[in-house]
Amino acid sequence: MFSGLESTLRGIIRSAAPIVIAGQGELITERAGVINLALDGTIMLSAMTAHVVARETGSLPQAILAAMLVGAAVVFVVVVSSIGLRLNQVAVGFVLTVLCADLAIFLGKPHFNRPGTEIPTMPIPLLEDIPFFGPVLFRHNLLIYFSLILTLLVWFYIYRTRPGLTLRSIGEQPEAAFVRGTPVNPLRYAYALLGGALVGLAGATYSLSVKLGWKEDLSGEGWIALAIVIFGLWVPSRVALGAYLIVGLRSIAIDLQDSDVIDLPAQIVNMLPWFLMILTLLFATSGALEKVVRFTPDRFKPAVRRFLRAAPPRALGTTFEKH
Amino acid sequence: MLVELQNISKTFGRVRANQDISLKFEGGHIYAILGENGAGKSTLMKIMSGYQSADRGQIVVDGQALDLKAPTDAIAHGIGMLYQDPLDFPPFTILENFIAGRPGGIFPDRAAARQQLAAITERFGFGLDPNRYVDTLTIGERQQLEIVRLLSLNVRVLVLDEPTTGISAEQKTILFNVLKALARDDRMAIILVSHKLEDVIELCDLAYVLRRGRFVGEKTVPCPISELVALMFGKVVERQNRPNVMCGDSVLTVEAVRIAAQRLTVENVSLRVCSSEVIGLAGLDGSGQGEFIRACAGLFPPQSGTIKLNGRSMTRASYHDFSQAGVAFLPAGRMEEGLIKGMTLTEHFALTQRSPRPWINWFEARQITAERIKNFNVKGRPGSPIQTLSGGNQQRFALSLLRQNLKVLLLEHPTRGLDVESANTIWEQLLKRREQGTAIIFISAELDEIVSYSDRILVFFGGRATMVDDPAEMTADRLGELIGGRE
Numbered sequence A: 001m002f003s004g005l006e007s008t009l010r011g012i013i014r015s016a017a018p019i020v021i022a023g024q025g026e027l028i029t030e031r032a033g034v035i036n037l038a039l040d041g042t043i044m045l046s047a048m049t050a051h052v053v054a055r056e057t058g059s060l061p062q063a064i065l066a067a068m069l070v071g072a073a074v075v076f077v078v079v080v081s082s083i084g085l086r087l088n089q090v091a092v093g094f095v096l097t098v099l100c101a102d103l104a105i106f107l108g109k110p111h112f113n114r115p116g117t118e119i120p121t122m123p124i125p126l127l128e129d130i131p132f133f134g135p136v137l138f139r140h141n142l143l144i145y146f147s148l149i150l151t152l153l154v155w156f157y158i159y160r161t162r163p164g165l166t167l168r169s170i171g172e173q174p175e176a177a178f179v180r181g182t183p184v185n186p187l188r189y190a191y192a193l194l195g196g197a198l199v200g201l202a203g204a205t206y207s208l209s210v211k212l213g214w215k216e217d218l219s220g221e222g223w224i225a226l227a228i229v230i231f232g233l234w235v236p237s238r239v240a241l242g243a244y245l246i247v248g249l250r251s252i253a254i255d256l257q258d259s260d261v262i263d264l265p266a267q268i269v270n271m272l273p274w275f276l277m278i279l280t281l282l283f284a285t286s287g288a289l290e291k292v293v294r295f296t297p298d299r300f301k302p303a304v305r306r307f308l309r310a311a312p313p314r315a316l317g318t319t320f321e322k323h
Numbered sequence B: 001m002l003v004e005l006q007n008i009s010k011t012f013g014r015v016r017a018n019q020d021i022s023l024k025f026e027g028g029h030i031y032a033i034l035g036e037n038g039a040g041k042s043t044l045m046k047i048m049s050g051y052q053s054a055d056r057g058q059i060v061v062d063g064q065a066l067d068l069k070a071p072t073d074a075i076a077h078g079i080g081m082l083y084q085d086p087l088d089f090p091p092f093t094i095l096e097n098f099i100a101g102r103p104g105g106i107f108p109d110r111a112a113a114r115q116q117l118a119a120i121t122e123r124f125g126f127g128l129d130p131n132r133y134v135d136t137l138t139i140g141e142r143q144q145l146e147i148v149r150l151l152s153l154n155v156r157v158l159v160l161d162e163p164t165t166g167i168s169a170e171q172k173t174i175l176f177n178v179l180k181a182l183a184r185d186d187r188m189a190i191i192l193v194s195h196k197l198e199d200v201i202e203l204c205d206l207a208y209v210l211r212r213g214r215f216v217g218e219k220t221v222p223c224p225i226s227e228l229v230a231l232m233f234g235k236v237v238e239r240q241n242r243p244n245v246m247c248g249d250s251v252l253t254v255e256a257v258r259i260a261a262q263r264l265t266v267e268n269v270s271l272r273v274c275s276s277e278v279i280g281l282a283g284l285d286g287s288g289q290g291e292f293i294r295a296c297a298g299l300f301p302p303q304s305g306t307i308k309l310n311g312r313s314m315t316r317a318s319y320h321d322f323s324q325a326g327v328a329f330l331p332a333g334r335m336e337e338g339l340i341k342g343m344t345l346t347e348h349f350a351l352t353q354r355s356p357r358p359w360i361n362w363f364e365a366r367q368i369t370a371e372r373i374k375n376f377n378v379k380g381r382p383g384s385p386i387q388t389l390s391g392g393n394q395q396r397f398a399l400s401l402l403r404q405n406l407k408v409l410l411l412e413h414p415t416r417g418l419d420v421e422s423a424n425t426i427w428e429q430l431l432k433r434r435e436q437g438t439a440i441i442f443i444s445a446e447l448d449e450i451v452s453y454s455d456r457i458l459v460f461f462g463g464r465a466t467m468v469d470d471p472a473e474m475t476a477d478r479l480g481e482l483i484g485g486r487e
Helices: A004-031 A039-057 A060-084 A089-111 A133-137 A142-160 A162-172 A174-179 A184-210 A221-231 A236-259 A266-285 A288-294 A298-308 B041-048 B071-076 B094-099 B110-124 B139-152 B169-184 B197-203 B225-233 B289-296 B319-324 B334-338 B345-352 B362-375 B391-401 B420-435 B447-453 B476-483
Strands: B002-012 B015-026 B030-034 B056-061 B064-066 B079-082 B157-161 B189-194 B206-211 B214-220 B250-260 B265-274 B278-282 B304-309 B327-330 B408-412 B439-443 B456-461 B464-468
Touching (some): A004 A133, A004 A142, A004 A184, A004 A236, A039 A184, A060 A089, A060 A184, A162 A174, A162 A184, A174 A184, A174 B071, A221 A236, A236 A266, B002 B041, B015 B056, B030 B041, B030 B169, B030 B197, B041 B079, B041 B189, B071 B079, B094 B139, B110 B139, B110 B169, B139 B157, B139 B169, B157 B169, B169 B197, B189 B197, B206 B225, B225 B476, B250 B289, B250 B439, B265 B289, B265 B439, B265 B464, B278 B289, B278 B476, B289 B327, B289 B439, B334 B391, B345 B362, B391 B420, B420 B447, B464 B476
Parallel strands (some): B015 B214, B030 B189, B157 B189, B278 B456, B327 B408
Antiparallel strands (some): B002 B015, B056 B064, B206 B214, B456 B464
16 A cells, blocks of 8 residues: 555654654643653553543543543642642652553553554545655544644744743743743643643553554653653754654664664664753753854854754743742 | 832841831932842832832832732833843843733734834944844843833833943943933933942932941932941941950961952952951952952962962862861851751751761760850750751851861851841850951951951952051041042
8 A cells, every 4th residue: 555665654653643742742841841750651641541431432532632631630730739839840740650650550451452442544635645745644643633733833832922932931031921920820830731731642642543552561652752852952843853753763673673684672772862862962051052053154153053052941840939 | 200118128037128118219310229238229129110029118109109019010100120130031032032021912013023122222222133042142231131121111210230240341331321311311210229339429319328128328429438338337336445365376378369250350469367366358249358258268269379378388279178277168148158958956067077987976966066056055956957047046056066276267247137136146256266366357248347356457349458457547437438449
């Protein structure tokens, strides 16, 4: 049905969808200044939830909604305990991720390895017939389409709208945002919940589309999404790029193993995101960036700088309190 | 426009930042709020600009009392403030910073904002390219951006908190010209919060002076600089007679040191201190005395010159070497630099003990701590976390941790924020150490403290120091002139 390259690219877009969705969700949360470290457990719990709800009710919208509620609920615990109770966000997130993963395994036991419900594929008329691009981009289900346009939506929102500017400002310098009349903490709640709901949606994407049904081998995907937000230096386009890159490398490695061309252990590939993350952080913080800019022709300097410059939201993981 | 602060009071825990302060500001004038660090200037202005709320008192604009819940309320009534650390967003562009916080719909009108920004920057000759990123700007340019932003929000009263710290001389000239134009042409009220006398003299019409959280007086500027200093530092009291301890051998010799700090360079300062001598370091905040005392503690290596302890060269030695050699330093930030929040008194004591054994004898540590508490008159128990003690008790406990028979004891504002009683007990302890032969060097913003306890005074101004050999002969006017930089 598909040629080799077509099916590889198609597969990458499918498998990267949950990581893209979770990554953009976490990006929104972190841009508001909140770290949700519970990503990994949240994805497992919401994937299990979507699977079970879809089986029990037969309703896919209900399954997706349930998964998003689970994601929002987990992040709600993080924000209440950090903004409300002044606990450490990292500590709370870490405990929650372990708790959610165990909860998913425990609650999901009766539904383990049962056939899952799949979201029907909805090819887009006319576009699906374009040679090569049709099969790669336009023969997917709704969740995959969503993952494809989400990056654009997030980019547009945070760089082109006033509320997006406000979102960036509360994660960067909450005092300055407060002085300009922004209700910092209510907005942090709102954006954290939105980001959490997207993480839940990523979980649903796994169990309803990518790895049908409920299996425990989802563990680790959330950490990769977290790493990709750092690798992407909190910029939507680069987060998407990172997700497709990592999933692409993973699928190439699997193909190579199958074809016995070279024997590359899958674990090596799984280590790549972490290497990339450390390298990116080194690059972004060591002044190497300015060197790159210095060697580019003057005409391109602003463009190159704009593409490369990025820094963590300065108020990430801190709490804001009016004196 | 007339803004009145009426009976403003504000307390933070035990600290009374503002006590019953009433001031008036009228359009068309430039005012100074003058005072040393910790005098309560910033707190008062933050209350006026809606950033903090007062415990008591009210703000009245043109006869109407305001209820300010947030800085935006103050801006709506025409009061805008430029904070000491620029409150902007470094990774954003100038245009984005200008737009953030302005009213408007979901999609900001960038073209209109660009025009408005250009109109104001052109009037004042600011070179602000809207596409530049704020993290590539100097502090002075970031201030200009904030001023432009506040003016575009139709502010009628502009408060500037220490605006001349960290900006270049040219930028200061530009800033002052802008402020003069705003007061003269636009009839705005400009309020300059500062501890720099030369800025106040150059720019302002009227100076309100705060000291220890209270309003202590006002002066029409220009006036003799010593009159401002007298208000800022308090009256010089009669020097009490105290037994002159015989000076022993010279312990600390500083020869022609040059210390390059971020914002100023200390040039060519020399000092020879003998045992049992008390040296007071006077000067406005940031005149170089802080850098000098840190150099004497080994925390700030001098670029040139020599430091000797008992004849041994210590010029490049580390803080650890200095403390081994019998030098101790108590910084002004007790909780930030000196003591450890969350640790009990016993734990603090155990930390200072050197012992070859890897474990701690808690029984013994508790006993000795209890003994120290008694001897040094600290109100607290061995098990109390340090932050639960009052400032005076923290300071007495910090002193009790220092070992006996120190060669040199360096103190930065040893009695800042303490009441008279506490300050006296601190000095009782210090003088006891002096009798044991310890030389004491201290920084203070209280002239009477400097005059009554020092054997000699070293006055700093702009990184240079003048030695006063006999404080008893020193008149308030003369000291004021030295501190204000008039020879």
